[in-house]
Amino acid sequence: MRYAAEVALWLLALGSYWLFPDYLGLLAQVWIAALFAVSLDLLVGYAGVVTLGHAAFFGLGAYVAGILAVQGWGEPFSGLLLAGLAAALLGLLTAPLVLRGGELAGLMVTLGLALMLYEAANKAAFLTGGADGLQGVEIWPLFGRFRFDLYGRIAFLYALGVLFLCFMALRFLVATPFGLALRGIRGNALRMAAIGTPVRRRLMAAYAVSAGVAGLAGALLAQTAQFVSLDVLAFHRSAEGLLMLLIGGLGALYGAVLGAAAFTVAHHLLAEMTPQFWEFWIGAALVMLVMLGRGGMLGLLRRLGR
Amino acid sequence: MSRPTRRGLLAGGTALLAAPGLARAQAEPLKIGLILPMTGPFASTGRQIDAATRAWLRTNGEVQAGRRLEILLRDDGGVQPDTTRRLAQELVVRDKVKVLAGFGLTPLALATAPIATEAKLPMVVMAAATAIIPQRSPYILRTSFTLPQVTAPIAEWAARNGIRSAATLVTDFAPGHDAEGVFKARFAAAGGRMALELRSPLRNPDYAPFLQRVKDAKPDALFIFCPSGEGAAIMKQFQERGLKEAGIKLIGTGDVMDDDILNSFGPDALGTITSHHYSAAHDSPENAAFTAAFRAVAPNMRPNFMAVGGWDGMTLIAESLKAANDTDGDKLLAAMKGRSWLSPRGPVTIAAETRDITQDVYIRRVESREGQLWNLEFDRIAQVAA
Numbered sequence: 001m002r003y004a005a006e007v008a009l010w011l012l013a014l015g016s017y018w019l020f021p022d023y024l025g026l027l028a029q030v031w032i033a034a035l036f037a038v039s040l041d042l043l044v045g046y047a048g049v050v051t052l053g054h055a056a057f058f059g060l061g062a063y064v065a066g067i068l069a070v071q072g073w074g075e076p077f078s079g080l081l082l083a084g085l086a087a088a089l090l091g092l093l094t095a096p097l098v099l100r101g102g103e104l105a106g107l108m109v110t111l112g113l114a115l116m117l118y119e120a121a122n123k124a125a126f127l128t129g130g131a132d133g134l135q136g137v138e139i140w141p142l143f144g145r146f147r148f149d150l151y152g153r154i155a156f157l158y159a160l161g162v163l164f165l166c167f168m169a170l171r172f173l174v175a176t177p178f179g180l181a182l183r184g185i186r187g188n189a190l191r192m193a194a195i196g197t198p199v200r201r202r203l204m205a206a207y208a209v210s211a212g213v214a215g216l217a218g219a220l221l222a223q224t225a226q227f228v229s230l231d232v233l234a235f236h237r238s239a240e241g242l243l244m245l246l247i248g249g250l251g252a253l254y255g256a257v258l259g260a261a262a263f264t265v266a267h268h269l270l271a272e273m274t275p276q277f278w279e280f281w282i283g284a285a286l287v288m289l290v291m292l293g294r295g296g297m298l299g300l301l302r303r304l305g306r
Numbered sequence: 307m308s309r310p311t312r313r314g315l316l317a318g319g320t321a322l323l324a325a326p327g328l329a330r331a332q333a334e335p336l337k338i339g340l341i342l343p344m345t346g347p348f349a350s351t352g353r354q355i356d357a358a359t360r361a362w363l364r365t366n367g368e369v370q371a372g373r374r375l376e377i378l379l380r381d382d383g384g385v386q387p388d389t390t391r392r393l394a395q396e397l398v399v400r401d402k403v404k405v406l407a408g409f410g411l412t413p414l415a416l417a418t419a420p421i422a423t424e425a426k427l428p429m430v431v432m433a434a435a436t437a438i439i440p441q442r443s444p445y446i447l448r449t450s451f452t453l454p455q456v457t458a459p460i461a462e463w464a465a466r467n468g469i470r471s472a473a474t475l476v477t478d479f480a481p482g483h484d485a486e487g488v489f490k491a492r493f494a495a496a497g498g499r500m501a502l503e504l505r506s507p508l509r510n511p512d513y514a515p516f517l518q519r520v521k522d523a524k525p526d527a528l529f530i531f532c533p534s535g536e537g538a539a540i541m542k543q544f545q546e547r548g549l550k551e552a553g554i555k556l557i558g559t560g561d562v563m564d565d566d567i568l569n570s571f572g573p574d575a576l577g578t579i580t581s582h583h584y585s586a587a588h589d590s591p592e593n594a595a596f597t598a599a600f601r602a603v604a605p606n607m608r609p610n611f612m613a614v615g616g617w618d619g620m621t622l623i624a625e626s627l628k629a630a631n632d633t634d635g636d637k638l639l640a641a642m643k644g645r646s647w648l649s650p651r652g653p654v655t656i657a658a659e660t661r662d663i664t665q666d667v668y669i670r671r672v673e674s675r676e677g678q679l680w681n682l683e684f685d686r687i688a689q690v691a692a
Contacts, residue, residue, distance in 0.1 A: 022400040025392050122507075131479040131508045133387050133413045135442070150424045151399050221388070227417045229387040271381070 024152035031159035034260035039213035045251030048186030053114030059233030061215030066228035087215020095207040133229035155224035249298030335374040339397030343384025355616035357604040362620040387417035419443040450615035453484035460581035465496030473502035485531035501525035527555040537562035565610035585681040596650035662692035
């Protein structure tokens with residue numbers, strides 16, 4: 001039953017390629033947002049580390065992939081991989097700072113790091129293009145054959161493919177003893193330490209993995225949009241990631257995907273209908289979901305299914 | 307989603323009744339994808355251009371060369387280039403527009419350039435003013451202005467009129483760098499001395515500390531450039547910090563003394579000298595017709611240089627459609643290159659080679675007339691190339 005639902009969901013995702021051929025650009029953004037939300041879920045939902053600065057990794061990934069392409073290396077897969085590695089490395093380096101203080105202090109550190117990276121990218125205009133954005137990003141055809149086209153067909157398939165692979169990897173990861181340890185740490189870090197789990201090391205690993213996946217999402221955006229602006233590092237991206245998690249359901253990877261899809265599509269539809277007030281309706285929907293009970297959309301679905 | 311066929315038929319039918327001579331009145335409408343910042347910090351740009359395009363259609367009629375001009379307006383919020391790009395992509399792929407237009411700020415236009423190239427559709431930049439924009443795609447044309455085009459005249463004017471040292475304060479993005487570079491080069495070449503060069507951030511700027519530094523440096527004049535709409539904040543700080551009393555003259559490009567908000571500056575703005583390609587006070591029958599048409603659509607606004615860019619963008623599209631008699635992107639583009647017409651701002655030409663606009667630039671002083679503030683033109687540099 002559960003597997004059937006999962007398979008159906010992925011088939012639906014793939015099927016949207018034929019169902020909504022005019023919206024492939026938007027759908028590619030949905031997959032990218034979903035990948036970002038999934039990475040955030042590993043950190044917030046599983047490991048219990050709250051962050052307001054996840055856009056730092058998303059943005060770093062985007063800039064690494066973008067700058068590589070501008071400098072003449074536009075091969076998508078290696079660019080994607082390098083961007084992910086760079087973001088994971090930044091995650092590994094900054095994890096000790098974030099995990100050092102208490103919860104609130106750590107939260108502020110994540111925010112501070114993201115702001116620093118934003119300003120750095122703004123100032124390093126010779127490399128990043130500053131406030132004008134990074135221009136001249138040219139991505140080579142996928143597998144040397146499939147060019148990123150105007151209709152967004154290749155962008156759609158590429159983004160969905162990467163999302164699927166990352167999702168399955170994370171799904172496997174959270175089921176391993178490592179994933180169980182993370183959940184235990186979220187429940188009670190002291191007790192986990194008492195039974196011999198190296199809490200700090202586990203959290204650092206989770207932070208780095210989550211950062212790396214966020215970097216992959218950022219690289220996907222840079223490669224499919226063939227443009228990078230400072231916006232990828234902006235605070236609202238971090239905040240929107242958390243919103244997606246809340247909407248979809250925290251601590252369940254499918255919740256992140258559902259939330260990202262719901263948020264991105266709702267944003268698009270509402271912004272087309274009422275450009276000035278779309279944030280109001282997102283806010284209203286959020287309050288409604290919280291009132292209806294915990295677990296977001298996924299929680300709602302589970303209760304309905306019962 | 308609109309239903310182009312039914313509305314197209316209706317419009318076509320109306321046109322047939324109104325003008326029986328138009329045999330091709332039922333031809334497919336020409337869809338124009340207009341992407342503007344209608345919300346966010348640069349919403350005034352979007353409102354001006356949107357009103358100008360509507361005024362144009364009301365004055366000249368929706369049916370041109372037997373085709374109805376249908377404008378699809380999209381809001382990009384002004385600060386997210388990937389949104390502008392996605393909207394352009396959707397307009398091309400889903401709505402099948404034949405012309406892309408609008409583009410409030412440089413990054414938004416630059417992000418969209420590859421879409422125009424790939425779709426082979428003319429992209430009419432009605433606002434963004436960085437010099438490099440048309441070089442980013444062979445399909446980009448511009449009906450606004452470029453920063454160097456309007457900056458050079460004020461630098462040379464300042465040097466000729468007793469200003470020996472100057473400071474610059476520009477917004478830290480490509481148009482700002484353009485303005486700073488051109489002012490510096492032209493002012494120095496004319497014998498002036500640069501006292502200070504400052505750049506303020508694009509988002510959430512606080513001008514007070516910058517203006518304090520200018521006051522301390524005591525130049526003869528402060529040259530400023532900022533996006534349309536930011537001028538009010540600078541003017542206010544300029545007065546509050548007492549720079550005027552310190553004998554520092556405020557000069558700049560016309561963006562700062564934006565007609566749309568000029569009246570809100572109050573008497574403090576009197577005497578500020580700027581150079582620009584358009585003032586609502588420009589004395590010509592074309593401008594009188596334009597301002598009247600604009601007021602009929604937006605009674606509470608005064609048209610500014612953004613509006614004239616939108617109006618001329620519509621003229622360019624319609625005239626090229628008449629000349630090409632086809633909606634094919636390449637044919638429209640060919641008809642647009644080299645086109646000249648009499649704009650509300652004076653005679654203009656889209657240079658065939660650069661696809662940029664050649665126009666007169668005016669030196670203006672803020673003066674009070676009938677209880678309102680206006681940029682009154684007192685000097686003219688004819689046909690400045692972009």
